[in-house]
Every structure is written in structure tokens, then in C-alpha cells.
Amino acid sequence: MNPASRTEAQQRADDIRVFECELARLGEERVLVLDGAQRTAVREHHARLLAEYAQAFDVDRDVQAKQLSLGMRIASFLGALALAASIFFLFYQFWGLLSTPVQVIVLVAAAVGTFLGTLFIQRGDGSGYFTKLAGMVAFACFVLNIAMLGQIFNITPSDRALIPWAAFAFLLAYACDLRLLLAAGILCIVAYIAARTGTLAGLYWLYFGTRPENFFPAAAVLLLVPQVISHDRFAGFAAIYRVFGLLTLLLPVLVLTHWGYGSYLDWEPRFIEGFYEVMGFGLSAAAIWLGARRGWPEVVNTGVTFFVVFLYTKFFDWWWEAMPKYLFFLVLALTAVLILLVLRRLRAADYAMLRGRRR
Amino acid sequence: MTLRKSAWMLIGGLGIIAATNAIALLGVAYNRAGEPASRVELTERELILPVEWGIARESSAIFLKLRWRVACERIEGYGGLGAYCATPWLSRAKLAELGFNVTPAADTPQGERHYERLQSRELYLVTEVNGAAYQAALAQARDWAEKEQALAALNPGNKEMAERARRARDRVREEEESNSRLFVIDAGRDADALRARYPDGTRYAIVRGRVQPPRTSKGQGYVEELSIDRLYVPRPLRELFVPLIDRVGRGDQSPRPRYTVLVAYGARAEPWLIDAALGSQRETKTPQSKD
Numbered sequence: 001m002n003p004a005s006r007t008e009a010q011q012r013a014d015d016i017r018v019f020e021c022e023l024a025r026l027g028e029e030r031v032l033v034l035d036g037a038q039r040t041a042v043r044e045h046h047a048r049l050l051a052e053y054a055q056a057f058d059v060d061r062d063v064q065a066k067q068l069s070l071g072m073r074i075a076s077f078l079g080a081l082a083l084a085a086s087i088f089f090l091f092y093q094f095w096g097l098l099s100t101p102v103q104v105i106v107l108v109a110a111a112v113g114t115f116l117g118t119l120f121i122q123r124g125d126g127s128g129y130f131t132k133l134a135g136m137v138a139f140a141c142f143v144l145n146i147a148m149l150g151q152i153f154n155i156t157p158s159d160r161a162l163i164p165w166a167a168f169a170f171l172l173a174y175a176c177d178l179r180l181l182l183a184a185g186i187l188c189i190v191a192y193i194a195a196r197t198g199t200l201a202g203l204y205w206l207y208f209g210t211r212p213e214n215f216f217p218a219a220a221v222l223l224l225v226p227q228v229i230s231h232d233r234f235a236g237f238a239a240i241y242r243v244f245g246l247l248t249l250l251l252p253v254l255v256l257t258h259w260g261y262g263s264y265l266d267w268e269p270r271f272i273e274g275f276y277e278v279m280g281f282g283l284s285a286a287a288i289w290l291g292a293r294r295g296w297p298e299v300v301n302t303g304v305t306f307f308v309v310f311l312y313t314k315f316f317d318w319w320w321e322a323m324p325k326y327l328f329f330l331v332l333a334l335t336a337v338l339i340l341l342v343l344r345r346l347r348a349a350d351y352a353m354l355r356g357r358r359r
Numbered sequence: 360m361t362l363r364k365s366a367w368m369l370i371g372g373l374g375i376i377a378a379t380n381a382i383a384l385l386g387v388a389y390n391r392a393g394e395p396a397s398r399v400e401l402t403e404r405e406l407i408l409p410v411e412w413g414i415a416r417e418s419s420a421i422f423l424k425l426r427w428r429v430a431c432e433r434i435e436g437y438g439g440l441g442a443y444c445a446t447p448w449l450s451r452a453k454l455a456e457l458g459f460n461v462t463p464a465a466d467t468p469q470g471e472r473h474y475e476r477l478q479s480r481e482l483y484l485v486t487e488v489n490g491a492a493y494q495a496a497l498a499q500a501r502d503w504a505e506k507e508q509a510l511a512a513l514n515p516g517n518k519e520m521a522e523r524a525r526r527a528r529d530r531v532r533e534e535e536e537s538n539s540r541l542f543v544i545d546a547g548r549d550a551d552a553l554r555a556r557y558p559d560g561t562r563y564a565i566v567r568g569r570v571q572p573p574r575t576s577k578g579q580g581y582v583e584e585l586s587i588d589r590l591y592v593p594r595p596l597r598e599l600f601v602p603l604i605d606r607v608g609r610g611d612q613s614p615r616p617r618y619t620v621l622v623a624y625g626a627r628a629e630p631w632l633i634d635a636a637l638g639s640q641r642e643t644k645t646p647q648s649k650d
Contacts, residue, residue: 089417096419099594108380115372119365146379151420153387154629156567156586164379171375175368202458204481204569211478261475269472 007235084140212252390625403616445579492542
């Protein structure tokens, strides 16, 4: 099977490395010893695969290379931010000296040029680091393009600008396998859906954050996308949708547990806060359960994080003033132990279920 | 990436960039097509050169900021100068007409919560320059000054009364010479209806802005902000303002207003500068913006 992306190729290269280690151990323990021909065939096959992947995707062949890759990922992210900022300030410094037609041409040319540059770089960039850098800059140039047109022509600010920004980010993300741009596109779409929800409720669009419930429809959309549209060819994309979906759902719930006035519900604010406390515990517990059932570690981790945050903020509300501090922190520690025990049982149940399925 | 995928990406990306720019520029063309809905002449009193700070100082672009007011019942202190004082014409009936739900009784906890949660909305506002609202503010300041003067005359030697009379006289001078004459005088949900009610495009402009209803049952609504209150100065008019920028915020004492600007408002209630000149009267010799 030919991998479709660098992530899949890297996964296969990692599997080969693990396989070689385990095969060596099995040989030492006299459990499985391949004969000379088999060993040679496997080694040559793996060597050929790794050479192909290295050429096509610049995969990391060993642990040291992988550590260096992490550094390169960070460097490419920071480089992309710095380059985008540099382009912004370059334009900012000189745009007032340009006539309006030249300003428009420069803005459009920057967006088109960086986009074409991204396509060109991607053709020869197996590692994807330079593509990520170029893609981020192209996205920043397009955002700058539309934002500056708004300033030059005194256009009324509108949430509709978020739609082409999201579309452009998604296009770059899916075409170049860039998770960073997927996150940028998701943020644009979250802001747009929340702004539209707020507008339907009578709010000025930019004030969508003043009613945290505006984010719930966006959360539902994000959680549904990987269920409805298969992301098998895009490693890690479905996980990003799920994590952002949970953040878009649980962060507003967390805010509403402390700010009942921010709700659309026509109830007593204290009652609203209590309602969302129950919702927060319920939803994060449901996320842990669902993540464990479906084998979505990112959902389990996000659910656990929010469950602990909901729990600790409640403990703080109830006991910070009333308890001696040593007792307060002891309760926190005991709670952490309790959560560990629950998760261990959940994991054991998961293994039992898996074994049952195999039988 | 396959050739087919590359081609789709190329078409998709260029399509998004082209379509978005086209929609934005067609919107601008529509706004500016034909005769503007309003052409109002403003001076430095209404359209100031803001003091830029932070990263805005790096920008070579020049913006002018609209300095608008609303009529206020109170005039003492800073009353009547700001934008945030309670606006008499934003009565409960007017707020209801604008789509705000101000009918619930406020003497219950539920009613109080309702008013606390009311949020501002973007609507069409009517701005008036050098019109009845300004004349009323001027008359109000003069009345106040006369009353304070009379009180000071009745209490000779009273320093506080003398100081109040001096402040009131200063206020009259400011109203006559430097305070903004741009007033937000009405609001509505339909721009055409407002244009029909205020047909004089040299005095009135229909703009977009936000109205905040009262937060309490007893309070009044107020105009929160204009959606566009910074106007970009295109290059043909830029040179006029460059010498003035350096003096912004440095205690420049030259006579005000130093410039006059002609601002047009188009079909989408979006403004643009079409002409500018030094001094308090605009002359036709200054080249008009072709941008």
C-alpha cells in the first residue's frame, strides 16, 4: 500500500523500526528465528520502502531524526508567523504612499503570488516544513488582502469575510496536508457560525462572545464533520476536528458555570450556573466514555482535562475559604488518585471488550 | 500530489481569491456608483487627525476620525460633549420601534434580568451636521452661561460662582469655535425610510452604528458607536494632511479648524473622502480624489 501523506509514510517507517527491534528480541529469546533468506527478503523490502519514503516524504528514519524533526516543525511554525508579520509590516509601512489601484494590485498579487509559491514549494518539499511555512504566509496574505480592502474603502466590518478565509485555509490544509491551516480554518468557521447565531438572536455580530451559547452550533458542526466525512486519507485531521469541537463546546460551558448572566436562558443566573456545572461534568464524562469506546485518545484527554478543571473549580468555590490549605490540596490529590483508578478500570473494561470482539 | 489534484487546488485557490476580491470591489463600486446619497462638508471640528500610538505609528496611511455627539439634557461638566450620555430621543417607544424588547415590567427579578441582558444592535443612524441639534446645543450653552453669570453677579466675591461663570463662558466659546457640530439625531431599521425623512443630503447622512438599550428599567438608551468612524485618506488628498500630522499631540496652537473635508455616503451607507482643503472653507482648487 502506498502512503498518501507524509504522516502515513512516517507511521509506516516507525512501525518498521519497532518491528525490527521486536524481531531482534524474539530472535534472542528463541521464539521466532527467520532463516537467512527470509531475513534478507524482509530487510531488503524494508530498506526499499524506507528509501522510497525518504525520497518522497523525507521521513525520519530513526529516533534522532525524529527529535530533529520536532525542532524543524517548531522552527517552521515560528518562521511562518515571523514572515507573515514581516509582510504585514512591510505593507503597513508603505501602503499610504501608494495610489488606491496600486494598493489593490499589490494586495491581490501578494495573495496570488504566495499561493502559487506554496504550490511550487510543495512539489519539491517532501518534508512539508517549507510548504507549511509558505501556506501560512499565503493565508496571512489573503487575510491581509481582504482586511486592508476594508480599510482602504471604509467597508462596514462583516462576519462574511470569515467564509473565504475559512475556505482558503481549508483548501491549503487539505491540499498540502497542513494541520496548522486546518486549525486556522476551523477557528474562522467557529467564529462565523457563532457570529451568525448571535445575529439571529439580535446581537451585533462582533459581540458573539458575550453569549457563550453562540458557540454550541459550531461545536456540533465540528464534532459531526469527521463522522459524516471520512478523513482516512488525512492523518490527524479527524482528531483536530474532535478536539476543537470539544473545546468549542466545553469552554463556553466552563464560562457559563461562573457567569449565568451570559446565558440566553431566562432563568435565575445562579440556577443557570448550576445547570451548566451539571452539564460540564456530564459532557466531559461522556467525552471520556465515548473516547475510550471509540479509541479516540484526544477525546479522552480533552474530556479528562475538562472534568478535572470543572471539579477543581468547584472544589475551589466550595472549600478554598473554608478548609485549611493542607486539607484542600490533600482533597485535590485524593481526587486525582480517584480519577486514575476510574480511568484504569475503564481501560481494563476496554481491553476486555476488545478481547471479546476478537474471540 | 497528482497533477489533477494540483489543477483543482490551483483553480480553487485562485477562484477564492478572485471571487472574494471581486465581491468586495463590486460592493465598493455599488456604494460609490451614481450620485452619492449624501455629501456633507465637515471640518476639523468633526473629523480629527487622531494621535496614533503603538504599532499604528508604523503605518504610512492617514485616517481621519469622526467626532460625533448626541444631544444631552445635562450640560454641566462634560455633559453634552460626549457620545455616551443618555439620548432623549431614544425613548422606550423609539427603542421598541427599533426592535428592542422593552415591554417587560422591570419590577420583578425576571424583568431586571431582561434589561441587564439587552445587547446593542447595528442599525441605521442619521447624522446631522451644523443643524438644529447643534443650534440647540449652542443655545443651551448660552442659556447656561447667562444663568451662571447672573448667579455670579448676585454673589459678588463668591469664588466658586465666579469660576462656574467662567467655565460656562468657556463652554459657549468652545461650542462656537471648536466643539463638533456633528450630531446623531435619529435611528431606524430601514435606510430608505430614513433617507425619505431626511432628504437634505448636504446636512444629513445615513450611516450604520450601534444603539445600546438601557441596562436598567429606569435608564435610557444611548448610541454606542458608528460602525465606520475612521475614514481613510486616499493618496491625492494625503499631502494636505502630512504637515499637520507631525503637529498632532504636540500642543499645536494654530487656529482651528485647519482643514475642511467633503465626505460622501453611498448606497451602502459607507463613506469616502472626495475632497479636502486647508482652512475652514473648502475651495474648489484642491484636486479631488480620483481613487
